[in-house]
Amino acid sequence: MKVLNYGSLNIDNVYSVEHFVRGGETLSSSKMEIFSGGKGLNQSIALAKSGVEVWHAGAVGESDGEFLLEMMKNAGVDVRLVAHTAGKTGHAIIQRDVNGQNCILLYGGANQEITRAQVDAAMECFEAGDFLVLQNEINEIAYIMEKAHEKGMKIVLNPSPMDEKIAGYPLDYVDYFLLNEIEAGDICGCQGSGRELLDKLGERFPGAKIVLTLGGDGSMYKDGDLVLEQPIYRVPVVDTTAAGDTFTGFFIGGLMRGEEPKTALDHAAKAAAIAVSRPGAAPSIPDRSEVE
DSSP: OOEEEEOEEEEEEEESSSOOOOOOOOOOOOOEEEEOHHHHHHHHHHHHHHHHHHHEEEEEETTHHHHHHHHHHHTEEEEEEEEEEEEEEEEEEEEEESSEEEEEEEEEEGOOOHHHHHHHHHHHTOOOOEEEEEEEESHHHHHHHHHHHHHEEEEEOOSSSSGGGGGSSSSGGGGGGEHHHHHHHHTOOOOHHHHHHHHHHHHHOTTSEEEEEEEEGGGEEEETEEEEEEEEOOOOOOOTOOOOOHHHHHHHHHTTOOOHHHHHHHHHHHHHHHHHHHSSSSGOOOOOOHOO
C-alpha cells in the first residue's frame, strides 16, 4: 500500500512582524526567511516522516523550484511524478506575528498548470486500496478524484483553502475528510459546535470518516456511530504554519501503518505540537521517532 499526494509546492516568504499589516499601513518586518512550503509539500513530508511510502505529484517552475524537490527527496518522498512548467513555482507571502500566528497570501503559479495528461500518467502507478491525498491548492481536483475513484483508491480530502470550487467536486467519493470548523460550516451550510458540525457532516456523507480539527480544543473523529475526541498537547507556540498539515500526514500515515484511529489521532496531535514549537513549515515537521 502506498499514498499519492497530488498537491501544491510553494516557496514560502516569511516576514516576522509585530502585528499583521492593516489596510493603508506600511510596516517594517524584523526578519525575512525563505522556506519550502505548500500544503501538498508539507503533507507529503509529514506522511513520509510518519513512516509510509509517499509519491508526490504536482508541478514546479523550471528555474525556481528545484530546492523544493530536493527537500522532499531528503525526507523520503518520491518526486518522479512532479512536472516542470515554463512559469514560476507557486509561492506564499506569510506574515508571522509575535504570538506565532500567521496570515498568508498565495500565488498559485505552477500549482494551477496541472494537465489531465499528467494526471492520467500519474494514476498508472497506483491501484485499488492505495491512498490519494488532496488539498485545494491545485487545479483539476475533480478530475483527479474521478480517476482515483475509478481505480478504487481511498480518497482523503483536506478542503483548504476553502472556496466555491469545493461544491463542484464529487464529494461523495471522499473516504476521509480532514477539515476545520470554518470549512465544515461552509460545506454543511450552517454553523454550530464541533459535535453539531460533526453530526451534520456525518448525515451528508454517511460513507465517509471525518476528522474535525478544533484549534485549541483538539480534534474529533467520526466513523458512523463511533466518535472520538483528542485533546491537543500544549507547548510554547513559535509558528503555526504547518500544524494542520503535520496532523493530516501523521493521522493518515498512522492508519496506513495499521494504527487504530484513536492511536493515529494521538500521534497526529503530538506531531502537530512539535511542529508549532519550531519556525517554518516543512522544516518544523518531526520524525516518527520524536513523536513516539
